[in-house]
Amino acid sequence: MSHKAVKSSRPTLSPSPAVEVRAAPHRSEVMPRKKIDLGEIEYLRILDEHGEVDEALEPKIDGDELLRIYRAMVLTRKLDIRMLTMQRQGEMGTFAPGIGQEATQIGQIYPLGKDDWFSPSYRCFGAQLWRGWTIEGLMLLWDGFFEGFEIPQGVHDLPFSIVVGSHVPVAVGVAMGIKNRGGDAVMLTNFGDGAMSQGSVNEAFNFASVYKAPIVFVCENNGYAISVPVEKQAGISELARRGPGFGIRSMRADGNDVLAMIVATTEAVQRARAGDGPSLIEAVTYRMSLHTTADDPKVYRRDEEVEQWQAKCPIARFEKYLMNKGLLDPQAIGRLGDECEQEVLEARTRFRERAKARPREVFEMMYEELPPELDQQRREYLAKLDRKGVQ
Amino acid sequence: MPKMNMVEALNLALDQNLANDDRVCVLGEDVAVDGGVFRVTKGLLEKYGEDRVIDTPLAEGAIIGAAVGMAVYGLRPVAEIQFSGFTLQAFDQIEQNMARLRHRSHGRYPISMVMRAPYGGGIRAVEHHSESREAYWAHTPGLKVVIPSGPRSARDLLHAAIDDSDPVIFYEPKALYRAFREDVPDQPQKIAIGKAQIARQGTDITLIAYGAMMRPALEAAQDLKDLHSIEAEVIDLLSISPMDTQTLVESVSKTGRCVVVHEGPRCCGIAAEIIARINEHAFEHLLAPIKRVTGYDIHFPYFQCEQHYLPDADTIIEAANETLQYE
Numbered sequence: 111m112s113h114k115a116v117k118s119s120r121p122t123l124s125p126s127p128a129v130e131v132r133a134a135p136h137r138s139e140v141m142p143r144k145k146i147d148l149g150e151i152e153y154l155r156i157l158d159e160h161g162e163v164d165e166a167l168e169p170k171i172d173g174d175e176l177l178r179i180y181r182a183m184v185l186t187r188k189l190d191i192r193m194l195t196m197q198r199q200g201e202m203g204t205f206a207p208g209i210g211q212e213a214t215q216i217g218q219i220y221p222l223g224k225d226d227w228f229s230p231s232y233r234c235f236g237a238q239l240w241r242g243w244t245i246e247g248l249m250l251l252w253d254g255f256f257e258g259f260e261i262p263q264g265v266h267d268l269p270f271s272i273v274v275g276s277h278v279p280v281a282v283g284v285a286m287g288i289k290n291r292g293g294d295a296v297m298l299t300n301f302g303d304g305a306m307s308q309g310s311v312n313e314a315f316n317f318a319s320v321y322k323a324p325i326v327f328v329c330e331n332n333g334y335a336i337s338v339p340v341e342k343q344a345g346i347s348e349l350a351r352r353g354p355g356f357g358i359r360s361m362r363a364d365g366n367d368v369l370a371m372i373v374a375t376t377e378a379v380q381r382a383r384a385g386d387g388p389s390l391i392e393a394v395t396y397r398m399s400l401h402t403t404a405d406d407p408k409v410y411r412r413d414e415e416v417e418q419w420q421a422k423c424p425i426a427r428f429e430k431y432l433m434n435k436g437l438l439d440p441q442a443i444g445r446l447g448d449e450c451e452q453e454v455l456e457a458r459t460r461f462r463e464r465a466k467a468r469p470r471e472v473f474e475m476m477y478e479e480l481p482p483e484l485d486q487q488r489r490e491y492l493a494k495l496d497r498k499g500v501q
Numbered sequence: 502m503p504k505m506n507m508v509e510a511l512n513l514a515l516d517q518n519l520a521n522d523d524r525v526c527v528l529g530e531d532v533a534v535d536g537g538v539f540r541v542t543k544g545l546l547e548k549y550g551e552d553r554v555i556d557t558p559l560a561e562g563a564i565i566g567a568a569v570g571m572a573v574y575g576l577r578p579v580a581e582i583q584f585s586g587f588t589l590q591a592f593d594q595i596e597q598n599m600a601r602l603r604h605r606s607h608g609r610y611p612i613s614m615v616m617r618a619p620y621g622g623g624i625r626a627v628e629h630h631s632e633s634r635e636a637y638w639a640h641t642p643g644l645k646v647v648i649p650s651g652p653r654s655a656r657d658l659l660h661a662a663i664d665d666s667d668p669v670i671f672y673e674p675k676a677l678y679r680a681f682r683e684d685v686p687d688q689p690q691k692i693a694i695g696k697a698q699i700a701r702q703g704t705d706i707t708l709i710a711y712g713a714m715m716r717p718a719l720e721a722a723q724d725l726k727d728l729h730s731i732e733a734e735v736i737d738l739l740s741i742s743p744m745d746t747q748t749l750v751e752s753v754s755k756t757g758r759c760v761v762v763h764e765g766p767r768c769c770g771i772a773a774e775i776i777a778r779i780n781e782h783a784f785e786h787l788l789a790p791i792k793r794v795t796g797y798d799i800h801f802p803y804f805q806c807e808q809h810y811l812p813d814a815d816t817i818i819e820a821a822n823e824t825l826q827y828e
Contacts, residue, residue, distance in 0.1 A: 260607040268573065269605045276597045279563045283570015290526065290552050290576065310593065313563035320558055475604045476643060478611060478666035481695055481743030483778075 132202070140269035143249040148398030150349040154374055155364035159422045161430025169373050173437050179368060180432055181352040183212035183425050184452040186236035189245055190399070192454045193252070199404045206233045210398030211332055216240060218328045218393070221379045222298055227288075229268040229299040233330070233397075237300070241265055245457035250464060256471070257464070266295070273307030274335075275301055278327070279451060282314045285323035285388075298375070300328040304335025306349050312356075315390070319357040322387035326378040327358070329390065330365060332397035337410035344497035350392035357452020358390050365393030369431075396422070469500055504682040510652035511541045511617075511673065514659035517550045517578065522577065525663060528555040529564055529581030529617075538583055539619060539678055553653075558742035561590035565616060567599040569668075572614040577663060585672060586621035586629035587827065599668045600643030612668045615659070621650075621713050622766055622811055623676035625804040630769055631711075632801055633765035638670040638787040639742040639774070643696055646670045646741040648747045650715035652683040652697070653690075656737060660689040669694065691787060697745035699752070703734035706821055707752040710762040711738035714812060718762050721817035731825065741771055750782040757788035762812050789827035792820040 129450055157169045171179075191210050196202035207213060215236030218501035222228060228241055231258040235248060242265045251258025259269050268284075270276030281299035288295050304331060305311050315387040318325050333340055339346070353360025359381065363374040371393060400407060405414075440445075473480060473488040480488060495501075505513065517523045527542055535545030535554040545803040546554040547612055548722055557564050568578040582588045588595070594617070603611045622631035638646045649655035655673065696708035700715065701722050707818050710718035715737050722733035733757045738744070759779060771791040779791060794812045802810045 168823070257607070259605060261609045268602075270609070271597075273593065273597050276566075276593055279566020279594060280570040280573065280602075281573075283567035284574050285570070287571040287574025287576050288566055292575070310562050310566065313558075313560040314566065316558050317563045317567055337740065358560070375545050475608045477645075479601075483743055483746055 125268070125339045127177040131388060135417045141263070143345055146208060146313040149359075149363060150347070151350050151354065151360050153362045154275070154370045155367050156369040156373065157367045157427055157431050157500065158355070159427050159436060161427055163369070163431055163434075167373070169376070171372070173435070175260070176432060176435070177437060179216055179372075180425075180428055180438070181446055182240055183368065183428065183449065185239060186212045186215060187425060188234055188447070188450045188454050189239070192458065194399070194403065196249075196353060196458070198211065199362060202249065202403075203253045204402050207399045207400045208233045208235055208397075210424065211330060211395045212236050213368035213371055213428065214330050214365035214393040214395045215327075217296065217365075217368040218300060218326075218348040218362065220372050222296070223267065223475040224264065225295050226294060226379070227266045227268075227281075227284050227297040229297065230270045231274070231285070231305070231330075232270045232299045233278070233302070234300065238267070238270070239313060241267055243267070245454060246371050246464065247463040253261050253461075253465060255465060257468070257469065269287045273354065275305035277301075278305070278311045278314040279317065282325055284324055285318065287383075288324055289321065294383065296324045296328040298328065298379070300330055300369060302332040302335060303329065303343055304338070305347060306342055306352065315352070315356040315358055315388075322385065323498055324382035325374060325388045327388065327390045327469070328375070329388060329392045330428050331392050332365075332395050334397055334401070334407075334411070336405060337407075339411075340400045348362075349391065353390035358388050360390040362392045365395030366422050366427060368424060368428050384446045395424070398423075405494050440462070448456065456461035469495060473481060502569040502684040502686050505652045505656075505685040506679045506682050507649070507652045507655045508539060508541055508678045510683075510685050511659055512543060513547060513555060514656045514663075515542060515688070516548070517664045517756070518660065519545060519553060519828045520581075523553075524575060524577045525579065526553040526555060526571065526576055527579050527581065528557050528568060530557060530559055530583050532556060532581050533617070535705070537581060537781065540608065541617075541673075542581065553557060558594035561587050562594050563735055565591040565594040565599055568614050568616070569602060569612055572612045572668075573602065573610045577613050578804070579615045579617060579663060582616060582618040583616040583723065584611075584626075584628075584630045585634060586632045588606065588618050588634075591616075595638070595644070595670075596641055600641050603667070604643060611666050615662045615669045615671050617659075617671045618674040621674050621676055622801060622804075622807045623713060625807070628801075628803065631804070631807065633742050633763065633796065635672055636765060636770050636799075639771060643826050644668055644670055644742065646672070647694055647739060648672045648674065648712040648741060649739065650674065650700075650712055650737050651677065651681070653685050654692075654737070656685055657689050657692045657737065658694070659696050661692055665694055672712065676713045677716070680716070691729045692739075692785040695743040695745060697739055697748040698737045700737045701733065701735040701757065703732035705732045705735070705751075705756055705758045706758040706760065708735045708736060708762065708817065709749060709761050710735070711741065711771075712764075714762045714764055717761065717812060717817055718767050719816040721821065722751060722813040725821060731821070731824075733821065744774070744778070746778045746782065753779050753814060754783045756787050758821075758827075759787075759791045760817060760820045760824055762792060762794045762817055763790065764811055766798045767793060770795055774809045789824045792824050794820045808813070
């Protein structure tokens with residue numbers, strides 16, 4: 111069927127009358143036409159890529175703590191590299207490596223206390239290990255074993271989210287709960303540059319702002335959402351500029367500078383704890399590796415770009431700083447690296463021992479109590495396993 | 502015993518739960534100062550304050566997401582979505598978080614929360630305000646779905662839903678909000694989610710309905726008796742998920758004939774699930790194919806035509822007669 115255009119019998123409307131906009135010959139003193147203050151956003155870097163530190167901005171952290179931070183970054187890198195090997199050898203499921211984002215990870219998580227809460231996205235090995243998740247647990251989880259999702263005792267974390275940004279409203283809800291019950295804790299949640307486009311994240315920002323929820327949002331801007339560069343993700347080049355529009359204090363930090371991340375997050379956590387509401391930190395970093403092991407970045411970015419960022423490596427930068435402080439030397443770097451590698455390998459052994467599927471348990475944790483119909487389905491399923499001889 | 506309409510009965514249930522358990526809180530659009538667009542939460546702000554009766558910004562996804570987070574923290578939130586047509590804005594939060602977090606957290610965070618929403622047609626509402634999409638939620642593992650059919654069951658079911666350790670979708674038949682009054686006792690009667698109720702005993706045919714469709718179903722049963730001396734048994738499903746298969750199967754095993762009624766679309770609707778279960782468990786007792794009287798697989802009509810779309814007693818009687826005459 112064709113749709114014929116029907117001629118309107120109505121008279122053609124003339125174009126809108128032109129409005130001549132003129133600069134007033136002199137400023138009116140009655141009617142306002144003036145700038146609105148949109149707030150200030152700071153950018154923070156304390157340690158540059160050559161290991162040079164700005165002593166005026168440098169946080170006071172003692173030597174042992176600095177080494178603990180360094181070790182956590184190295185351990186994260188070792189775990190990523192080992193799991194990549196395991197994945198290539200068929201011993202690991204698809205996972206999302208965080209190589210290049212170690213300073214962002216450890217810097218944001220360092221200021222959180224044990225009673226604080228953490229709701230991570232999926233590229234979060236460093237922060238999760240710092241919080242108390244085990245290496246073998248993370249290996250189990252990414253290799254498709256449900257028990258990997260078990261949250262370690264005493265850890266106030268949510269399981270990482272898979273659907274980009276879907277966890278952020280829940281994180282705000284926890285923070286609202288904390289405030290509602292007069293608690294002292296703070297929630298920290300993170301997500302990537304892609305998540306900034308999600309409605310859920312923007313709704314969450316608004317809720318947090320309206321309720322002055324004790325929450326810190328960390329946007330890890332690593333340059334890409336799979337293949338889409340941040341320039342195509344957002345019409346602004348600094349994502350932190352979104353914060354003030356929601357009434358959220360925002361800061362942009364060099365995400366490859368662990369000291370900047372620590373300072374930015376410490377301030378945000380303090381504000382949240384003091385009842386001053388949410389903060390947004392945009393950590394400018396770079397995903398030096400793959401989106402996931404199913405990804406080929408050569409399709410969408412040039413090697414030269416990656417090389418430029420390799421020169422800004424967060425671990426190398428922090429190493430120089432620690433060497434300048436006399437806390438590290440080449441031997442100690444080698445020794446710490448070996449120790450971390452060994453730790454990962456020992457965890458891999460424990461992972462291999464536990465990596466046994468438990469198909470008889472797939473109906474667990476669905477409900478407090480299985481409804482009769484579901485229990486019937488469970489029995490049906492178990493009978494099928496019995497017939498197939500599956501334990 | 503005071504006679505109440507459904508709005509008053511729901512208000513009573515919320516009031517008593519807020520009074521008895523300081524973990525309970527209410528949140529949603531216009532629920533506090535305004536008392537809800539249907540006035541279900543009227544007066545609660547004045548009694549319990551703005552920390553527990555919370556007006557939220559206009560964002561259904563964040564309302565459900567925030568409620569899930571509050572449940573993670575140990576509160577028992579009752580979130581109101583203004584109309585069930587708007588719950589689709591929150592589909593992601595319901596599926597990813599409300600339904601899954603108990604499981605994803607390996608049991609650490611049971612999500613004890615309720616999502617209330619008015620559903621269904623019959624109030625001459627604008628587009629997107631009359632849908633009946635309970636089948637979506639029944640299809641989502643991890644949720645429970647309940648629908649009351651009158652003031653008394655609304656009050657008792659809401660108590661049960663708030664008490665439950667799992668997330669509950671609580672759909673309120675808005676056509677019944679002020680349709681009639683019932684005796685509502687001071688204290689709730691304990692009812693278990695997952696149990697249907699036999700609203701009228703009978704031996705010749707089973708009529709299964711829920712929510713607003715209970716009224717035409719009961720009217721049809723009365724007419725069948727008055728006009729045709731047919732004794733219809735009427736079952737009020739109350740709990741869509743989990744479903745009380747046993748009560749349905751026992752009744753149809755006795756009567757051998759059955760009509761299922763709902764106002765939502767037919768394809769993959771709740772009636773399809775009910776019929777499948779009866780086929781699985783009572784096939785040898787069936788004397789006739791089971792009939793469905795449902796909404797059609799079209800967008801809910803603009804309200805000048807809604808009375809023709811919605812199942813009514815006459816349509817149910819016709820279906821019952823066809824079933825009864827089947828040999």
